[in-house]
Amino acid sequence: MNYLLNLPFVAKMAPNDYVGFTFFVGCMAMMAASVFFFLSMNNFDKKWRTSILVSGLITFIAAVHYWYMRDYWADTGSSPTFFRYVDWILTVPLMCVEFYLILKVAGAKKSLMWKLILLSTVMLVTGYLGEAVFRDQAQIWGLISGIAYFVIVYEIWLGSAKKLAVEAGGYILKAHKTLCWFVLVGWAIYPIGYMAGTPGWYDGIFGELSLDVVYNIGDAINKIGFGLVIYSLAVSMTAKEKA
Numbered sequence: 001m002n003y004l005l006n007l008p009f010v011a012k013m014a015p016n017d018y019v020g021f022t023f024f025v026g027c028m029a030m031m032a033a034s035v036f037f038f039l040s041m042n043n044f045d046k047k048w049r050t051s052i053l054v055s056g057l058i059t060f061i062a063a064v065h066y067w068y069m070r071d072y073w074a075d076t077g078s079s080p081t082f083f084r085y086v087d088w089i090l091t092v093p094l095m096c097v098e099f100y101l102i103l104k105v106a107g108a109k110k111s112l113m114w115k116l117i118l119l120s121t122v123m124l125v126t127g128y129l130g131e132a133v134f135r136d137q138a139q140i141w142g143l144i145s146g147i148a149y150f151v152i153v154y155e156i157w158l159g160s161a162k163k164l165a166v167e168a169g170g171y172i173l174k175a176h177k178t179l180c181w182f183v184l185v186g187w188a189i190y191p192i193g194y195m196a197g198t199p200g201w202y203d204g205i206f207g208e209l210s211l212d213v214v215y216n217i218g219d220a221i222n223k224i225g226f227g228l229v230i231y232s233l234a235v236s237m238t239a240k241e242k243a
């Protein structure tokens with residue numbers, strides 16, 4: 001009927017289509033978060049605006065990709081792996097930039113930012129190779145990706161980023177700690193999705209889960225959560241400076 005009337009085709013969504021549902025809700029949540037971050041920028045002093053802008057860019061880039069992924073899933077019923085990784089390769093480095101931006105007050109150098117960006121790129125490129133290109137070697141690519149992930153965790157929890165956060169102290173240290181927890185716990189959701197969606201020794205453990213549902217939950221928690229940590233840091237620092 002749609003075809004005969006030449007109307008745009010809108011796919012139906014089955015009530016038990018959790019993947020489709022989480023793509024849809026994820027898209028809306030990312031859009032709402034972006035509007036929130038962008039509109040709140042003017043409440044803050046110039047030095048916080050870049051951080052809030054980056055928070056908004058992260059959720060905005062995700063919103064656009066979720067729009068496409070939602071469509072792709074509705075049309076094909078398969079995982080939009082390509083769009084997923086394009087989203088991540090843009091947004092995860094921006095999350096690394098957030099670490100750098102809040103530690104800049106304590107003298108963080110650009111090299112810290114580039115180190116984190118490089119590690120996150122290795123983590124994502126190897127993950128993509130395992131998930132999309134060399135699926136029968138998913139375990140080994142996942143392992144390499146996991147090592148890069150652990151180096152990031154080390155760097156922010158115990159390495160030079162940690163030292164800078166301690167030097168800065170106060171609200172900065174608190175925000176840094178919270179972001180560290182996001183990376184340790186929130187980012188650990190992703191390897192679970194990967195194991196659910198690729199073949200390996202872990203088949204019997206995570207095989208029942210849907211890779212896309214797990215990734216979608218991870219994205220909502222991490223992208224919006226990260227942004228809110230930065231937002232509340234800016235609120236606290238602004239209040240402190242006024243007092």
Ligand SMILES: *C/C=C(C)/C=C/C=C(C)/C=C/C1=C(C)CCCC1(C)C
Nearest residue numbers: 127142145146149187190191194222
């Ligand atoms: C907004 C998107 C975020 C925060 C994406 C984060 C993605 C990861 C931390 C992915 C990690 C992976 C591993 C540690 C091993 C298996 C392959 C990946 C890429 C899923």
